[in-house]
Amino acid sequence: MSEVKKIATRESYGNALVELAKEHDNVVVLDADLAAATKTGIFKKANPDKFFDCGIAEANMMGIAAGLSTTGKVPFASTFAMFAAGRAYEQIRNEIGYPHLNVKIGATHAGISVGEDGATHQCNEDIALMRTIPGMTVINPCDDVEARAAVKAAYEIDGPVYLRFGRLAAPVLNKEDYKFEVGKGVIMREGKDLTIVATGLMVSSALEAAEKLAQDGIEATVINIHTIKPLDEDLIVESAKATGKVVTVEEHSVIGGLGSAVCDCLSAKCPTPVTKIGVQDVYGHSGPAVELLKEFGLDGEGVYKSIKEIM
Incomplete structure (x- = not known):
């Protein structure tokens, strides 16, 4: 980017x-x-x-x-x-x-x-x-x-x-005329091969990863879920049906956060393989923020590598 x-x-x-x-x-x-x-x-x-x-x-x-x-x-x-x-x-x-x-x-x-x-x-x-x-x-x-x-x-x-x-x-990813709507996700990029659902700081990491994936011939849809509750289930289901694979990315534990919310939705409405990228049931530790994101695989490169492995 x-x-x-x-x-x-x-x-x-x-x-x-x-x-x-x-x-x-x-x-x-x-x-x-x-x-x-x-x-x-x-x-x-x-x-x-x-x-x-x-x-x-x-x-x-x-x-x-x-x-x-x-x-x-x-x-x-x-x-x-x-x-x-x-x-x-x-x-x-x-x-x-x-x-x-x-x-x-x-x-x-x-x-x-x-x-x-x-x-x-x-x-x-x-x-x-x-x-x-x-x-x-x-x-x-x-x-x-x-x-x-x-x-x-x-x-x-x-x-x-x-x-x-x-x-x-x-x-800053959005323009000043951006229309925010509670409970409505935003498609930041469209692709046919998989869906990346991200939230917060991880939206930029997801977009960076999607650009790297595109260079490998993998086109990803990137959805910004700014409202985790209520969740935009319709958008997530629609994209899951279109791509058949879903990855969630969050600067939060993979237990109980965005990934869990997406899994709850898809297991009920559209059973789809989901991989959750986030903090893997561990505590953090002290260090420069940018370096910690790299260590936990939450920067653009880390998200890209994780998705490449599952693809």
Whole structure:
């Protein structure tokens, strides 16, 4: 792939919140002493009276967000994915999910690409956890344009939404006129030999792999699944029928994430061989993000090699 502009989707999150507050007076943002890292500090600077630092108390922050939502506010509760989906899981499940409250969870620093922070902070289980909560919408945007659109779309949803953002700068794949639709996958490239279903940062890796495969005479359809719940089952089934082979690619455990969601869909509606590329039931470890992606086979070259083996 040619060089393109790169922006971390956590940066997109902070910028999108500022724009959203200009349009909607009921937007408030909560953070757990990580505003500089989650980029909600951008919102704090623009709207200090609508920003609440809850300290290093993520579970309490979710309870506060739940309460604010019952007063007509639309709270965006923000922290690292490990602390949102992990530490505060019970509060999200019981205080936000169970009463189906209108709380949006902005989870940054997800996946292996957190890098030097290491295994304790590299959350590769959050999609699996959030998928299991009834009524929870789960969105994992692939780039800056999609991330900003996802924040606005999340506001329009009446109910809880989990938004997953990354630390590492991601290639900007979409144009500014891109139309984001919750629950609808996007065909990024068309091919006849196999279907690659990717999400988040891995969409760019999948596209890079598809270009390499094309040089070997293998044409792949690449689908960007930005909304993992609800899943665009119709698009996945349609492509599986057309190509007969499916590969999923995610910066997340292969257990319970995008791959599992796709397998659930296809086993019920269109039995198809599926290979899941992702974190293979192991913990991450400390290291430069780009090098870790290579080590775990999640860069373009790694995805290409994995697909070549199964083809």
